[in-house]
Amino acid sequence: MSAAQPWGFTDDRGTELGAARVPERVVAYVRAGAALLDLGVTPVAVYGSGHDGPAYDPAKAGGLDAAGVPYLGPGRALDEELLRELRPDVIVDVTYDGKSPYALDEAVADRLAVPLAALSVGNELTLPEILDRFRELAGSLGAGAGAGTAAADPTDLAGAEDFLRGVAGRTGLAVLALSGAGPDQVHLARPQAWPELARLAALGVRLLDPGPGPGANWLTADWGRAAELRPDLVLFDNRFHAVPPYETPPGTRLAAWNPETPPSPAAYARFFRELAEALAA
Known part of the structure; x- marks a missing residue:
């Protein structure tokens, strides 16, 4: 998929997202970012949840730290100006209730005029369905078949x-x-x-x-x-x-x-x- 093509994706809240070109600069919640990295999409930065501190939690980072992906701290305390300076094309979070992003206040994305995709990790989907949705998002962001830092096979x-x-x-x-x-x-x-x-x-x-x-x-x-x-x-x-x-x-x-x-x-x-x-x- 060429970055010059229009991009569209419907997240698990039913929110239809779109852009004039395929997003290249992805900022994500650490769990989502680690999955995208495995699937062949390297975020420009990730942020944590309210449980997280100022540094990566080794249990949650996956390959992000080793890949040199910066960690911005907890999402609810995120420095908006720093996020703006990263010039994200899309923000990727998760949702447990199918309504709200888990780790970042959606108003932050609204103020930056950046689309926010929230994918479900709650029990309304089975694990295979959750994995399929992350593969779909990674594919829409340009991940090639079999791409990734880890064995995504x-x-x-x-x-x-x-x-x-x-x-x-x-x-x-x-x-x-x-x-x-x-x-x-x-x-x-x-x-x-x-x-x-x-x-x-x-x-x-x-x-x-x-x-x-x-x-x-x-x-x-x-x-x-x-x-x-x-x-x-x-x-x-x-x-x-x-x-x-x-x-x-x-x-x-x-x-x-x-x-x-x-x-x-x-x-x-x-x-x-x-x-x-x-x-x-």
């Missing part, structure tokens, strides 16, 4: 899924996904609320549900509740703002989980293979 993801399916079927281990909030509190993930966890379940991973209580995505409890569920393996949130597990039954295996894994085949292939290896250990 969908057959690699299929191979990782087959590997995980086989291991999960042989071991039958019970898996609990959680995000540590401190020594006295933990957020226990509801598997069907997370597209990647729902995908794990579809691949045969035996995920534990934390049970009834408040919270659509998480049940917030103490660490004793996590131990009561008797997981064989704990998938723990490895983002910078989360804490490692404080209390698990003796012999429980641990594996890292980034609830904001970049939505690219390469990133999820890595995650699925790492989980399979942890289950098989």
